[in-house]
Amino acid sequence: MKAVTTSPPSPDVDVVLPCLNEADALPWVLARIPRGWRALVVDNGSTDGSADIARALGATVVHEPRRGFGSACHAGLAAATADVVCFCDCDASLDPSLLAPFVGEVCAGEADLVLGRRRPQGRGAWPPHARVGNLALALILRRRTGLRLHDLGPLRAARREGLLTLALTDRRNGYPLQMVVRAADAGWRIAEHDVPYLPRSGVSKVTGTWRGTWQAVRDMRRVLAEPPVREGIPR
16 A cells, blocks of 8 residues: 655745735735735735735735835735745836745744845836935845845745734835844844846836835835834844
8 A cells, every 4th residue: 555645734824915016016916925815915005906906916005005015015914824924026127036045044043034035137127216226225134133134125934923923113215124134133144045026117207216215215224223122123
């Protein structure tokens, strides 16, 4: 009699996709969500029918009327129910299927937070002013936390309960950075892996202009000025 082999159960994963007028990108992004994972498209006031498209493609739509990248991300985290929560931009610049090994690393207990280091593919994928701003913030982050990270990119994975205990308060562009800073203060093991960064669909609300980039840098500098939080934030 042949032995019956069973594959390990698929991890319980929600993918938070902050969305503001990403109708053109949504089909590509949602088609690359790994099978069995749930896509949470957080509509942040779209006027191009993004919410209807996401719903028609099988995603769960969360409405967050308060504008701001952090508002959208945190609304998705609050709506998530899976053990592991991932984040990914909804503009087709990042492939959510690349999150699979990130989730594996978290589930195996090898890291508490896994980040994607963006590697631009082709001209126009990452404007020079945005790249310079990101580099400057990475250096400040290194001095603040000791973490030798190269990017503060939006592709990331961690356990939901741990993320909730971080008590994130930023609701603008400082949200991704605040997550990393507070995780570092709490002693989390943070890993970083290269991921291809593609030219996005449409115009970026943040890095598409010097003004948007400066506003993002200002938000993040405010986060870095916060005093360290080292107690009461378990992994």
